[in-house]
Amino acid sequence: MEKDGAVTVQEALDRLLQAAPPRPGIERIPTQQARNRYMAEPVQAQLSMPSYSASAIDGIAVxxxxxxAASPHTPMKLREGEDFAWINTGDPIPAWADAVIMVEHVNVEGEGCVAITRPASSFQHVRQTGEDVAAGEVLLSAGQKIRPVDQAVLLxxxxxEVPVLTRPLVTIxxxxxxxVPPGLEPQRGEIVEFNSTLLGETLREWGAITRYGGIVPDDPALIRQTLEHALEQSDLVIVNAGSSKGAKDFVPSVLKEMGTLLVHGVSARPGKPAALAVVAGKPVLGLPGYPVSAYLGLEWFAKPWIRKWRGERTSHEEEVPARLSQPVHTRMGAEDHLRVRLLAGPDGNWDAIPLTKGAGVTxxxxxxxxxIKVPADSSQWTAGKNVSVRLTRPLSLLxxxxxxxxGDAPALDILLSAWSKQSGRAVAxxxxGMQDALDRWRKGTCAAVVVETDGTDTLPECEERDTDLSHALPLGDVTWGWIVQKGNPDAIVGIQDWHRSxxxxxxxxxxxSGRIFLEKAAVYAGVSIPLHRKEEPSYLKAAAAVYGEGAAAAWGIAFAEYADTVDFLPIARRRLSLLVTPSxxxxxxxxxxxxxxxxxxxxxxxxxxGLDKPTIIRG
Amino acid sequence: MEKDGAVTVQEALDRLLQAAPPRPGIERIPTQQARNRYMAEPVQAQLSMPSYSASAIDGIAVxxxxxxAASPHTPMKLREGEDFAWINTGDPIPAWADAVIMVEHVNVEGEGCVAITRPASSFQHVRQTGEDVAAGEVLLSAGQKIRPVDQAVLLxxxxxEVPVLTRPLVTIxxxxxxxVPPGLEPQRGEIVEFNSTLLGETLREWGAITRYGGIVPDDPALIRQTLEHALEQSDLVIVNAGSSKGAKDFVPSVLKEMGTLLVHGVSARPGKPAALAVVAGKPVLGLPGYPVSAYLGLEWFAKPWIRKWRGERTSHEEEVPARLSQPVHTRMGAEDHLRVRLLAGPDGNWDAIPLTKGAGVTxxxxxxxxxIKVPADSSQWTAGKNVSVRLTRPLSLLxxxxxxxxGDAPALDILLSAWSKQSGRAVAxxxxGMQDALDRWRKGTCAAVVVETDGTDTLPECEERDTDLSHALPLGDVTWGWIVQKGNPDAIVGIQDWHRSxxxxxxxxxxxSGRIFLEKAAVYAGVSIPLHRKEEPSYLKAAAAVYGEGAAAAWGIAFAEYADTVDFLPIARRRLSLLVTPSxxxxxxxxxxxxxxxxxxxxxxxxxxGLDKPTIIRG
Structure with a gap:
């Protein structure tokens, strides 16, 4: 336990499961509607299938x-009604017969008379009563998830009708x-409430029934009233945001009043300020407001609680081993959950690249x-470390x-999305930086690299001279420069203004590339890097920040769609080309x-x- | 192509996709309802999130x-309204501020006055406009399946609203x-119609909308009329059964009349008699009547057709390498699709045991x-062969x-199902035979073995002497003997009747075990194995066959629930014990x-x- 009272995720979960264990019910529903439900009890066949001895083919019963005595040399004549009867697939075998001869092996000799050239063995082409399912057989066990093939065998x-577990009803x-609810454009100071959709749809994916409890202002009395109402109708209640320790975080104190606050704060990031409680015997999860934190809280607590509802022991989550591509620095004392991108290496190994740690980056x-999970007792992992990645996409897709x-350019996503659509392959x-991209390309972990040239085979922002660029596909030309606020109120010219505090x-x-360009330019201009700066790899995010008045200027790409929101000072042109593996x-x-x-x-x-047609296209 | 006109599955599929390519539409639906749908077009963010510079924490804006100048030695006093403003998480950053100091690092000195002991850096704890999503960013590409996290990022x-592909409407x-429809007890000659559920629910699993076209008698005019009606409303029509070449198989000729019969017969088993056609530009699949054949036809043709509807290139099906546990014999000229059971070996390898080839065994x-798939040019695979198994259950579950x-006993499934329910682990x-089971147990591919003893540590039906049985758990005692028809009309006594033709x-x-017992008994009685016999590993299936008058007698286990349907002649008692790995x-x-x-x-x-309490339970 940490000194701030935080407990580990496991300890928090144990307390929750102990104090508010799932109490699933059993309901009988039509088998035809039971797909994806879970068997509550084993079920035995009520009938045999087939329920009579049946012919497995079209032919004659004998x-x-x-x-x-039949053989190719001594064909044997059979008379209808005495020695044989015509029979179709599925027809009952007459009581006097014990075998069926395929129609293809029967020669019709005349009315009511056929010849056969080989003997039949007993039971031949006969579907015994119960061949598929015999009455009394256990068809499905308790706990099994019902798939279409299972529905078929039940029928x-x-x-x-099958006894299945009820589904947990969760109110959010x-x-x-x-x-503000989705559909309304948020005003300054307002945020679109999409966490309920994120949490609710995830819970439905996990088999829960969800109810939306609406948006409640930060008011202890209203929160309490809404919670009371929700608890009456639900198996689990989730209150999203207000679980931390700020001035408006009323959820923990309301939960304490209403029932038992089991946990306030877990030693894991993001998602630390989660609050778990039991009220009237039912679990309440108070999850933090940042989407990533809220989502992780759901994975840590709601998912295993629902798994336990179903009596499942294992999680069926797919993990793959990977090598960490960059070092990871975290703080001791709490485990860190990091989102990663996976690059498939040619040797079948995976490189894991950590994405932003930002809890607000949906x-x-x-x-x-x-x-990946960095344990609480680690503070740094070096590049190359072997890690286990819990997948969020099918391995085959990756x-x-x-x-x-x-390099970045807003048009690239549009071009690559069209490529993906036409080729049926996911493109990410x-x-x-160009050097990093080319290094990965040589390692084989990426199939294509966007390079910025000056229109020849030269890469001005890269030392790289070993790569043959003669087969790179020219995508188009972009203009680099400064994105400034509309009307350029700060009268910015360029790096000459970097000294302005x-x-x-x-x-x-x-x-x-853009940074390398600017660093070279700064050397020529004799200026140093500005004091008030922020690094941002995405030109669109940089433009949004300037538009939002969070910065005076951002390095970016000229782009017609900016026009309404920001101004642009052009500085240099670059050719974007795509270096693709020959295969x-x-x-x-x-x-x-x-x-x-x-x-x-x-x-x-x-x-x-912002991606103009390249002036020269190679033949 | 085979001489009977059959083509390979791939060739048949190519013809279908060529003649009746999927024609998905695009519809705009609320993002909140778009889970599991597929993006029809790329979508760009309409707004930035956050849409203003916001505080990332609770604290003061500065x-x-x-x-x-602030430091622990020289705390700096700040005045509210002049130097700072209180700010909560998510509040807009005032225009004059560029950083936020965490409330935990602020000392309140009095009304409107605070002290800080360290400087703030620019952009500190500020969520830039667009930090999460910037207007213009491509959020999802065409073809992506929409998950809850994707719904969140769209909002x-x-x-x-998102443009998604319509879902294919399939009529069955x-x-x-x-x-007869499910719910009615089938009479002699009748079969419960469960294929529509099998096919329809599988199609829904794959993202289709399904309509049930009802049960149509084998009548060309009625089949044609129903097909015409279905084609008007559907993107794909499936006619189940009547696709073969028997007297009542009208589907191929009806399809020929109505449109183009592309394929009649594929060189793959089971599922060979499939018929593919295009009628009014729409695909029609005529699938064979046996459930396994119908199901495979759906996998071969409907699944890739739906995948193409979505523009997907890969199937995302999980395969694992395994070793064939038994030899496999198939006929040349057609590929064979075999169901297998997988046993996990201790070395992480899998043993694949082929199950029945019966097309009727749902x-x-x-x-x-x-x-597993045995190619058309193979007729036998030896035990130990490396094969690739396409999984139908999650690997983690296996x-x-x-x-x-x-050994078999009807009560075992009931006992094991209870064990599964209590332990939360799947049990299969x-x-x-006992020798085979013990061999696998020693190899580590099964965790438990049912052994039949005479109540001591001796296995009368097994040569095995190396296995320590002293820790086997006694499950109970069973009575072996002959299941005969009610009233024993054939006056059967036992193996003495084996000579009766x-x-x-x-x-x-x-x-x-039962077979070994009988073979030993036959030696003592001086009788030989009966001419008219069938092998059946399941005692319940054997009993069902006798009840259905498909056999005079079956070796089995005494079992109270038989009483209404068959009679039983007791012969010997055996103790069933469970040998479990110590771990x-x-x-x-x-x-x-x-x-x-x-x-x-x-x-x-x-x-x-039929499983009595064992008379002696070990301490």
Missing amino acids: RSEATQ AGGVW IATGREL FSLSQADGW RDRILVAG RYVT DLHWILPPSGH LLKETEGEILLQLLQDQPLRKVLQRS | RSEATQ AGGVW IATGREL FSLSQADGW RDRILVAG RYVT DLHWILPPSGH LLKETEGEILLQLLQDQPLRKVLQRS
Whole structure:
């Protein structure tokens, strides 16, 4: 336990399961509607399938013993009604017969008379009563998840209704004065309330029934009233936000009043300020407001609670071993849960690249390929460390995905999304410096690299001279420069203004092409890097920050869609080209990309995003 | 192509995709309802999130520059309204401020006055506009499956509606005079129509919308009329059964009349008699009537057609390498799809045991852990061959499952199902001979073996002397003997009747304990194995066959529930004991099993299924 009263996730979960164990019910529902439900009890077949001895084929029913003399040399004649009867697949075997001869092996000799050229063996082509399912057989055990094949076997065994576990009903209550429901454009100081959707839809994915309890202002009395109402109807209640220790975090004190506060604060990040309680015998999870924190709280507590509801022991989550691509620094005393992107190496190994640690970056939840956990007693992991990644996407998708590393440009996502759509392959981008991208390309962990040239085969922002760029596909030309606030109120010209202490700047991170360009320019201009600066790899995020008046200027790309929101000071032109592995270029995917680059409607869209048609296209 | 006109599955699929390609539509639906749908177009953020510079924490907003002199030795006093403003998480940053100091690092000195002991850096604890999502960012690409985290990021970016692919509407028509809907007890000659549920629920699992077209008698005019109606409303139509070449198989000729019959017969088993057609530009699948054949037809043709509907290139199906545990014999000229059970070896390798090839055995679809494919140019695979198994259950479930090998008894499934429920672990049974089971136990591919003793540590039906049975748990005692038709109309006494050529017998397969017992008895009695016999490993299936008058007698276990349907001639008693790996016995699972064996209500249930309480229980 930490000195601030935080407990480990495991200890917190144990307390929750102990104080508010799941109490599933049993309901009988039609088998035809039981897909994805969980068996509450074992079920035995009520009927045999087939319920009578049936022919397995089309042909004639015979007494096998009476056919033993038949051979190709001595065909045997059989008379209908005496020696045989015609029979179709599924027809009952007559009481006097014990075998069926396939119609293909029967020669019709005339009305009511056939010849056979080989003997039949007893039981031949006969489906015994119960061949599929025999009455009394246990068809499904308690705890099994019901799949379509299971529904079929239940019906085959005459089980029209099945006893299944009820599904847990979870109510999600959002709290916060600043929240507005999706559909309304948020005003300054307002936030779209999407956590309820994130939590609710995830819970439905896990098999729960969810109810939305609405948005409640930060008011202890209202929170209490909403909670009381929710608890009456629910098996589990989630209150989102207000679980921390700030001035408006009323949830823990309300829970303490209403029942037992089991945990306030867990030693894990993000998601630390979670509050767990039991009220009227039911569990209440108070989850922090940042989306990533709230999501992790759900995974830590709601998921195992629902698993226990179903009596499942294992989690069925897929993990893959990977090598950490960058060092990771965390604080001791709490485990850290990091989102990672996975790059597939040619040797079948995976490189795991940690994404932002920001608890507010919902987008990274969507972009992540998996999670790694740094234990509480570690504060740094070096690059190359072997880690286990809990996957959030199917492995086969990750293996098949085309990973494009390198520089940023808003138009790239649009181009690559079109490529993905046409090729049927997932395409993902990993924004990084050119040198890093080329290193990964040589290691084989990315299939394509965006390089910034000056229109020749030279990479001005990269020392790299070993890579053959002659086959790089020219994507288009961009204009680099300064994104400034509308009307340029600070009268910014460029790096000449870096010395001004009243200005805040947004720059690409070290190693990224734009940063290297600026560092070279600073040497020529004799200026030093500005004091008030922030690193941001995405040009669109940089532009949004300037628009939001969080910075005076940001290095970025000229882009028609900015026009309404910010101004742009052009500085330099660069050619973006795509270096693709020869194998990929030779496949259909290469052809598709070449066609897309010639597609006029798409080129117009790209141009609006700042990617002009390259003036020279290689033959 | 085979001489009977059959084509490969791949060729058949190519023809279908060529002649009747999927034509998905696009619809705009609320983001909050878009889970598990597929993006039709890329979507860009409409808003930035946050849409203003916001405080990331609770604290005070400051000008970073004005705080530089603060240190633990020289605390700096700040005045509210001049130097700082109180700010909560999510509040907008005032225009004059550029950083936030955490409330924990602020000392309140009096009304409107605080002291700080360290400087703030610019941008500190400030969430930039667009930090999560910047307007214009591509949030999701075309083709991506929408997960809860994706719904959240769409809402964060102000995307209230998303363009998604419509879902294919599939109508399923069942044909056959012998079919009765589930819920009615089938009479002699009738079969419960469960294929529509099997096919329809599987299609829903794959993202289709399904409509049930009802049961249509085998009548070309009615089939045509139903098809016409279904085609008007559907993207794909499935006609189940009537696709073969028998007297009542009208589907291919009806399809030929209505449109183009692309394929009739594929060179793959089971599922060979599939018929594929295009009618009015829409695909029609005529699938064979046996459940396993129908299911495979769906996997071969409907699944890739739906995948193409979504523009997906890869199937995301999980495969694992395994070693074939038994030899496999197939016929050349057609690929064979075999259901297998997987046993996890201690070395992390998997043993694959082929299950029945019977196309009518729905139960094996439910019991299978995966599929293997024997190519058309192979006719036999030896034991030990390396194969690739396409999984039908999560790998983690298979790894965690307790596999119990050995002899059959109807009560075992009931006991093991209770064990599974209490322990939260899947438990599966693999019915085999004792020697085979013990061999697998020593290899470590099963965690428990059911052994049949005479009440001491001796295994009368096994040569095995090396295994220490002293720790085997006694489960109970059973009575072996002959299951005969009610009233014993054939006046059967036992193996003395094996010579009678009018009688048909059902015996356990070679190597199974009951069979070894009978073979020894035959030696003493001087009789030979009966001519008319069938091997059946399951005692319940054997009993069902006798009840259905498909055999005169079957070797089995005495069992109170038989009483209404068959009679029983007792011959010998055996003690069933469970040999469990010491590790499993020491875990909670071992304790749970010991408790269950003492549970009175459960013992009563087991007794009704023929497993009596053992007279001696070891201490």
